[in-house]
Amino acid sequence: MGQWFVAPILAPLSRRLVELLVLLFCVTTLLFFLVRLAGDPAVIMAGEGASQQDVAAIRQFYGFDQPLILQYVHYLARLARLDFGQSISNGLPALRMVIERLPATLLLAIAAIAMTAAIAVPLGAWLGARAERPARRGAATLVFIAQGIPGYVVGLLLIQLFAVELGWLPSIGDETRVSWILPTLTLAAFLVPKLTRVVATSVSESMNEDYVRTAAALGLSDAAILWRHVLPNAVLAATALLGTQFAYLFSGALTTEVIFAWPGLGRLLVNSVQVLDFPVVQASVFVVGALVFAVNALTDIALRLIDPRLRRSAA
Amino acid sequence: MTLLSARNLTVEINAVPIVDGIDLDLASGEALGIVGESGSGKTMTALALIGLTPPAATIRADTLTIAGNDVLALDPRQRRALGGSVMSMVFQDPMTGLNPVRSIGSLLIEAIRRHQTIDAARARQLGLQALADVGIPDPVARFSAYPHELSGGMRQRVMIALALVNRPALIIADEPTTALDATIQAQILELMRARMRDAALILITHDLGVAAELCGRIAVMYHGRIVEEAPVADLLARPAHPYTCGLLTAVPRFDPARPRLMPIPGAPLPASERLPGCAFAPRCPRARDICRAQVPALAEIASGRKVACHFPEAVA
Structure with missing residues (x-):
């Protein structure tokens, strides 16, 4: 074991x-x-x-x-010696400043990824299961267009609608639970189209696999085939993508944090660049680099654990 | 007991008849071989019977009954539910036919519980028994294995176990040994012969030898139609249709009395092309004017023997 x-x-x-x-x-x-x-x-x-x-x-x-x-x-x-020096702006150790900002950014990223998975996996499964049907072709085109909308545009639109016009949600900070909603949505809006398309393509390819025909010949319903035979294969592909997308997610987090005054690493990095506080810039980029790398490595490990073909061939 | 009865079964894709009005009859426990070249419509016939034709295909028939079910009157859900219970199918390629991320046991349990209301523990017992029945050593260990951990022959045994696990009345096997090594082929044929005594079998193959091993009766298909149907011994000894004669002389055999392999000249007509006469006429050494003008009907020429040819070989 x-x-x-x-x-x-x-x-x-x-x-x-x-x-x-x-x-x-x-x-x-x-x-x-x-x-x-x-x-x-x-x-x-x-x-x-x-x-x-x-x-x-x-x-x-x-x-x-x-x-x-x-x-x-x-x-x-x-x-x-992991000594990045002191911040030029306030004299604090640069690395400590970065690490203090890390949790806010990481939690936002995790919330966005969870929301992305919750939306994109079912949506992609639906789009891919019968990709040739007109309604789904139309929906797939919308997803494709949505992928081209920059994250900050979504963020600004959300603020305009929910914070300014309706006044339902706060647009800055992370003090209350509801203030997480708009930044998470903004980041997720950035990822959902990508992941949806990967899941849809993967599902639609898997639908033509021989093992789907085997399952159908055994009398399994379309829903059972989709959820228990096709999606486990498609999710493997999606997991691989989520890992590689983490770097992009971080660039999305940069603009999102600035728009929503989120006290995270992204905003720290942008502010430090503006005042040329390069010990902090260097520490930030160092940590982001290590982080993106760690997430890729973790994805790799996760795939090895989920995919039975990798699990034992690696041993 | 008639298990399967099809009259004028036709499968069209984009208005091209891939299967062109064939009749099939099968009694319980009987084994019928459907033999033909690629593109003859034999696989499409199998897919039509189990209801897995591609979305673009339309199936028509005057009657199509399987185990008392008027198949064409069923809605898609009911139709699907016949699969795995009333009839099941063994496919050609066991390397791609099993889901790579699902364990053998989970596939078996899923198939069992789809058609039988029993708890997981009982389903596991049945699944283990099914693996043992198809000659898989150490079923308990194989139960948690994944397809990639098994050899091709073992995977085909698993496919057969899946097909048999709910004791269907009809099994359709489409080239079940073609993707396997020769020694494994013999084992799988032996297994199918031993395990399928209770069920009726339709064996789809291009290999007359394989069909002769397993089947009592053989139907030869050419260009979407059945051109000859006969008990296996009669067909091999005295083929009536020139195409069947050609098939037999094209089978390699260690027989010093027979000088050499005789390939059938020419190539099969594409499915999309229709001729006013017999589709085999362009390749037929005996074709005359009437063959090119009029499609021969499948007619009984002796007891249990049917042939669709204007000038069949004498069989009596």
Whole structure:
């Protein structure tokens, strides 16, 4: 019992760990040079009307006057100890600021994914089961169009309708339970069309499989075939997609958090970029990179546990 | 006891008759082989009987009764419910015919409880028995196995177990051994012969040898029609239709008396093409003017023997 559970997880995990280190190295290196192209943080930190001497002093204090390559080596050395330095805006440790913001973002993402699955799986199953019928073809076209609507447009429309016109729901913050509704909807609106289309395609392909014909020949009803034979296969494909979509979900979370003043990582990142608070930017991107990677790895493991073909062949 | 009776059974796809007005009769416990080349309409006949023709197909018949059910009068739900209980089907490819994410046991229990109101524990017993009956060693271990963990031959045994588990009166087997290795084929044929004594069998195959192993009677199909029907021994010994003669000489055999394999010249007519006369006439060595002008009717030429040919071989 224990072996099929552990072996398929441990083997890919060690390989993944190496991939993670390479990924984080590349991301942080890229970021280091990108941030330094964006502007001179010393000028911003010194504020308007500061003298040349003040700016020079700040540069020296933060080591911005040293050769770039030397700064980079220092940066890497501190990175190895997970030391991202202090926020330039408020002097707090950058990594701690990021980690404090993480739960709000993660919970929002989880709520959005749960809502997405609850809508997209039944909808996709319905669309895919008889994809050739006119009504479903029409609905599939609507889903396709919906996929092209940017997330912030949905967010702004929802605010206009439910917060401004009707006044039913708050549009900012996360203090009350109802204030979760609009941001979750906005994020889900971003994911539902994608997942619906994947489930629909997968269901419609599975409907032509030989095992569906076997089930029908055994007298099973269409509903039983759809739910017990086709969907388990389709959901495997959908799970794989959900994992890879997490990175996109995060980019959606960025705009959503800004629109709804959500106290999460996305808003922190946007604010930090605006004031060139690059210790915080670097820490944020580092954590997001690690997070996206972790979710992909977890999806991989989940698939190995759900799919009987992967479960034992990996052992 | 007549189990199956079909009169003028026709299956059309986009107004093209794939099965063109055939008659079938089957008594309880009888085994009928339907033999023909790809595209002859034999598989579509099987799918029409079990009600699994593609959505674009329309089925018509003067009568179609299976185990007392007027099949064409049933609504789709009732029609579907006959599958697995009154009749069931074994398909050609056991590698793709079993759901990859469902365990063997869950498939069996689902099939059993679809047609029998019994609890899960009893269904499990029946399922284990069904696996044992088709010669699967260690049924308890196989019960929780997934299809990919079994060999092709084992999977086909599972397919047969699924088809037999509710004791149907009619089993339709469509090329049940074609996808298997030769040694496994023999085992599966042996198993089918042993296990299907109680049920009637319709065996769809392109292989006259396989049909001869299992069936008492053989119907030869060509271009959507039955061109010859006869008891298996008579058909093999004295075929009446030139097409059947061609099929027999095209079967490879270790027989020094027979000099060489004789392929039938030409290719079968596409289903979408209709001729005013016999569809086999373009390939027939004996075709004359009337063959090209008039479709021969399936007529009795001797006791139990029917042939649709203007100039059949003498069989008496």
